[in-house]
Amino acid sequence: MSAPTTPRPTLSTLSTTAASATTTAAVSRVRLLDWRVRFAILSVVWGFSFLLIKVGTEAYAPFQVALGRVLFGALALLAVLLVRREPLPRGLRTWGHLGVAALLLNTVPFSLFAYAELSIPSGLAGICNATSPLWGMALSLVALSEDRPTRRRFAGLGLGFLGVLTVLGAWQGFSGIDAKGTAYALLAALCYPIGWIYVRRTLAGTPGSPVALTGGQLIFSTLQLTLVSALFTTAPTSFPLWPTLSVIALGALGTGMALQMQYGLVTEVGPTTAQMVTYFIPVVATTAGVLVLGEQLHWNTPVGAAIILAGAALTQTRPGARRPA
Numbered sequence: 001m002s003a004p005t006t007p008r009p010t011l012s013t014l015s016t017t018a019a020s021a022t023t024t025a026a027v028s029r030v031r032l033l034d035w036r037v038r039f040a041i042l043s044v045v046w047g048f049s050f051l052l053i054k055v056g057t058e059a060y061a062p063f064q065v066a067l068g069r070v071l072f073g074a075l076a077l078l079a080v081l082l083v084r085r086e087p088l089p090r091g092l093r094t095w096g097h098l099g100v101a102a103l104l105l106n107t108v109p110f111s112l113f114a115y116a117e118l119s120i121p122s123g124l125a126g127i128c129n130a131t132s133p134l135w136g137m138a139l140s141l142v143a144l145s146e147d148r149p150t151r152r153r154f155a156g157l158g159l160g161f162l163g164v165l166t167v168l169g170a171w172q173g174f175s176g177i178d179a180k181g182t183a184y185a186l187l188a189a190l191c192y193p194i195g196w197i198y199v200r201r202t203l204a205g206t207p208g209s210p211v212a213l214t215g216g217q218l219i220f221s222t223l224q225l226t227l228v229s230a231l232f233t234t235a236p237t238s239f240p241l242w243p244t245l246s247v248i249a250l251g252a253l254g255t256g257m258a259l260q261m262q263y264g265l266v267t268e269v270g271p272t273t274a275q276m277v278t279y280f281i282p283v284v285a286t287t288a289g290v291l292v293l294g295e296q297l298h299w300n301t302p303v304g305a306a307i308i309l310a311g312a313a314l315t316q317t318r319p320g321a322r323r324p325a
Contacts, residue, residue, distance in 0.1 A: 035268050042261050043277050047284020049254040050122040050129070051292055052246040053114055059243035061233040062114030067225040068247035069255055070106050074218035076256025080211055089208045089216045097202040098213065099220045104195030106221035107228075112188035119181035121295040126285025127167055127305045128185035130312060133278065134160040136193030137315035156314025163307030166300050210263045218255070279309045 056065040081088070089095065117125050137157055164186075168177050206213065265274040282305050289295040 035265055038261050038265060039277060042258055043280035044284055045253055045258045047281045048288050049250055050126040050285040051288045052250040054117045054122040055246040056243050057114055057117055059240045060236060063111055063225060063229045063233050065114040065247055066110035067229050069110055069251040070218050070221040070225060072248050072251025073255030074215060074222050076252045077211055077215035080260055081215055086209055086212050088212055094206055098217045101195055101199050102217045102221035104191055104198060107224045109188040109191040112184045116181045116184035119178040121289050123286035123289035123295055125185045126282045129189050130282045130308050131164060132189040132192045133312040133315055135190045139193050139197060153315050156311045160308050160311025163304045163311055166304030166307055169300055214259055
C-alpha cells in the first residue's frame, strides 16, 4: 500500500481482512522479534521507499521502476510461499478480482509515484502518500454503509486537507511546487482507498493466506506493467549499480518483506495499532530525502505534514472503540 501504504506502499484492507486466516505457526515465526522492533523497521523500510523510487528514476523510466518493484516483490512473496508450501489462490473469480486489485493498489499508484518523483522531492511524495486515510474516509462515507460520519471525522478530514494546503504553500500561490508531479502523487494516494474498498467488497473471506493473495496480486501487476512497459518504454541499454539496487530493494524489501512483516503485526497487535505505521512514513521519507538526497526543507513542509497526520488520525477514530493494549 503498497502503498504506502504503501505504500503503503502503504495498509491494504486485504491484509486486515485476511490476516485472521494466518496459521498459528506463522504467528510464532513473526514473534522472533518484538512487535515494536518490527514496527520501527517497517516504518523505516516504507519511509525509505520514496528515496529508492527517486534513485531508481535516475536510470529507468517510471513504468520500469514500478515493474521492478512488483516483480521483485512478487518473487519475495513467492519464496515465502515456497518455504511454507502454501499454494497460490485458486479460481477464475478470485484471480479476476486480484487483477482489478493489482491495478488499483499496485500498477497505477506505483507508476504515478514514480512519475511524480521525476519533478517533486521524495519527501513531498511521502507526505502526499499520508493523505490516503483522508481520501479513504471521504470515500468510505459514500461506498461503505457501515462507516457513519461523525463530527470528529469530518473535522479530521478538514484538518487533513488544511495540512495539504500548508505543505503546498497555498498562501503564496503554490510557488516552487510542481503542480503536475504533486497531482500525480495525490492521485496515487487516492488509488489506495479505492482499491481497499474494492477488495473489501470482493475478496473479504476468500480462502488463502494474505501472503498468497497478495502474491497473486503482485503477479498480476507484474504482467500488467510488463505489457505497459513494452508499449510505452524502450528496454534499458545499461543497468547502473545504485539505481538497479534501489529498484531491487524497493521490490524485495519495500514491497515483499514489508508486506510479510505487516501481516505479522496485524495478527499480533491488531489492524488498529498496525496501521499507525502510516503516520511515521512521511517523517522517515522527509528525513531521508533531506539527509541522503540533499532535498530542501521549508518550514511549511513539516508543519503541514504534522497537520495532515493529525487529521488522518482523527478520521480513523470510531465512537466507543476500544484501544488495544
